[in-house]
Amino acid sequence: MSERTAAAGGGLLRRIGLVQATALNMSQMVGIGPFITIPLMVAAFGGPQAIIGWIAGALLALCDGLVWAELGAAMPGAGGTYVYLREAFQYRSGKLMPFLFVWTAILFIPLTMSTGVVGLVQYLGYLWPTMGKGTGDIVGLVLIVLVVLLLWRKVDFVAKLSTVLWGVMLVAAALVMVAAYTHFHPGLAFTYPHGAFNLFGAKFWGAFGAGLAVGVYDYLGYNTAAYLGSELKQPGRTLPRATVGAVIGVMAIYLLLQIGVLGAVDWHRMLDPNSAVYQSMASVVLEQAWGRGPADVVTSLILITAFASVFAGLLGGSRVPFDAARDGVFFRSFARLHPRHGFPTAGLITMGVITAIGFMIGRHTDMGTLIQLLTTVMVLVQTLSQVVALVVLRRRQPTLRRPYRMWLYPVPAVLTFVGWAYMYVVADHNAPGRHPIEWSLAWVALGALSFLVWARKEKGWPFGEKQVEERYLTAQTEAAEAAQAAGTAEAAEGA
Template sequence: MPSDHSPGLSRQIGLFQATAINMSQMCGIGPFVTIPLMVAAFGGPQAVIGWIAGAVLALVDGLVWAELGASLPGSGGTYVYLREAFQYRTGRLMPFLFVWTAMLFIPLIMSTGVQGMVQYLAYLWPGITTGQGDLVGVGVMALVFLLLWGKVANIGKITVAMWAVMILSVVAVILAAFTHFHPSMAFSWPAHAVELTHGSFWLGFASGLTIGIYDYLGYNTAAYLGAEVKNPGRVLPRAIIFSILAIMGIYLLLQIGVLGVVPWHDMLDPNNVASQSVASAVMEKTLGKGAADVVTVLILVTAFASVFTGLLGGSRVPYDAARDRLFFRSFAKLHPRHGFPVAGLITMCVITTAAFLLARHVGASAAHPPLAVLITLLTTVMVIVQALAQIAAVTVLRKRQPHLARPYRMVLYPLPSVVAGIGWLVIYGYADKANPGVHPIEWSLGWVVLGLAVYLVWSRVERVWPFGAKEIREQYLVEQQAEPAAAS
């Protein structure tokens, strides 16, 4: 396998840039569409508990990413960590399964952006039907596909523009909310809002934790660019922690501000605009319909841009793995003229479109809206092959490669790993109960089992374990040991 330290990559991303990259991925359309879902999960303004719980899980899981990213600072993130940790017993199985799973959870994340667009479009188009919403979503995906079917230039400028529009939208809603803020609405919790001995509270907590961690996803983005980060042992851990704390502050201000303007009961009424377009409802109540229309358009732009950039980056995941001989060779082929990965782009656009349509018609209901279904499915799929596997990878690598340089070592190890593992298991264990009729656990297990079957076919063709010898290659440990000799 070729080195992750490609000669075409240089370490130019500093702490500020890495933190901004993380934050730009964490805060897209997510908070604008999940506030009503969080209120519904907890049954009142105590929904702030969900944002705090999500931040805690993000922080402890972020420490897992911090140790792995600092000690294995290559391009690829998770698949590099799983490749290095699990090569001793299962060869290329774990990185293959990660890419296989990413082929599903990345499109699921992008489909939430498409669903968010349809929800907010309903504010500008009040009479939109389910069928018309389906056509809009498919049309959005067709446009994204056409725009990506070519050489995409100035992606950095597009990302900065998206970030600016998102920040403008968030700041506008927060300022509008706190200029018309009513503390009694935001802080008057219903009787028995928090009953730790009651099963319904923990069911709501698990649903809220799922929504919360979905909104924080992206704190690991800079780790995927590890080969381009300056001084990764110092920068990556700080970028992860700083971005989580900053986004937590933004989310709490947004959640509390919205609850101080819009009655939380309105967010539970599927016929009320606050349940679908809560930011638009805040702007209309505070600054009028014109301001609400403007912010709605900005949110639509943010959602479209997040889907566009997400699929642009996501389509490269199977390409990078295939180029490293860890996935199907067909995904390593580039367009002969424009140089983009054809198979990855087509596959992810198709899965995104299918996920959007299926969530709107299979398992979705007033109790489980399409967005909630998509969020549950994507987080459940991630748990086994990414979240829990990485937690295990920290311990495996400490035992298998004890002399590997670790510029950052997890504080209070292994406590953060244990807490993160418990958090992810809570999300996974309650997934079916919180979404009756959707069966997210069964879907996730089915996808992994299918991936195992596909891996057996692929490994036989490629003649790798279990149909060939294991390739034990402690890349980073070897490079570390070679540095003193090179220096002398």
């Protein structure tokens, strides 16, 4: 589809290439995450064996990334998971699952962004030690408004800016690693406490559950480009490469960073939540290696990295309700595009507001609680349902063109399902007294009730007939028939 045709039809334009898509994914994946969660991981495991959490998180992210890659390459539409659930679950439950996904995504995507803002303000405290709690709250809210204003632009401008911020992120991570490895002590990184790898002890598996949640949180974002499927150039090639490449690249960065930091700082200092190492670990590593001045400079780069993460996440997230609203599966106001710049306005504003609310919750509780809340809400209607959608679509639409097919299917899909299910089951244990499982179930139940009210008004299933529309399969068939007709006409003309 040409840009002129897309614009005339009210759709989104394909302007994002492989480098920009990979940059969006990696910017969202790295962000502030590892700089604030390495102490959380060490505290969960009780020593340098925390590396297990990063490896497990990487493997789960890679397996889940393969699910995203196959589905996204076959069905490159705005909204990502919404499109996949719409196509897979329409046969039995009508529009219920895509509605529930958008309902939950409007919550968990901005909650993820809010953790980035919490971390940004936390690191800003290293440069601004007299900043009080109230001042930090104001700074974070102002930064969220700034992100929304910067995204109030054409997508090609946004993609170019994301690529620049991606470069800053790589520089920041590289400098922290150089500082760590130039002052590396193997005895710190590879001396483990007694019983660290006791696989038969309940303590190990309790730590593993908490560590896996932190690790997966840090890898979240490998699917950002999938939310922009209708804006990708050659999505069948771009999306799988951007997804898998981002996971592998960030996996290497995280493992090198984790090992380097553990070799530069005594991990016992990370167990105190009030210590400088716990609050701004990377800045302490840099100050020990090169002094306060260079530490301040690189801390500034880390702040830019955190900003880039929130920027990329809200860019992708704002597109999620757009396609659903255009299909009449969500509130109609989310289908509106900016008359001049052509981006979804309601999605961007809504997620900006919820990001601000999540930021305030994180500032006045703790980061661990925020992580557990967003992951439990996400698991039920995105990750687990998406694995089921992959299997259903292979059976229901076997002739659908799949530019990328999952390697070693169904092994990665099974591992993905088991890994996310385990994280969900242990969520209450990892956040005692916060009840993330109960909150997630309540939110989904409220979404189901909202769906029933909406369906009754629209006279859809279960108050009317299911409408089965195999859109991508139909479009594929029509394109093949058109090509065949064109070839027949050309042959007749030649004769």
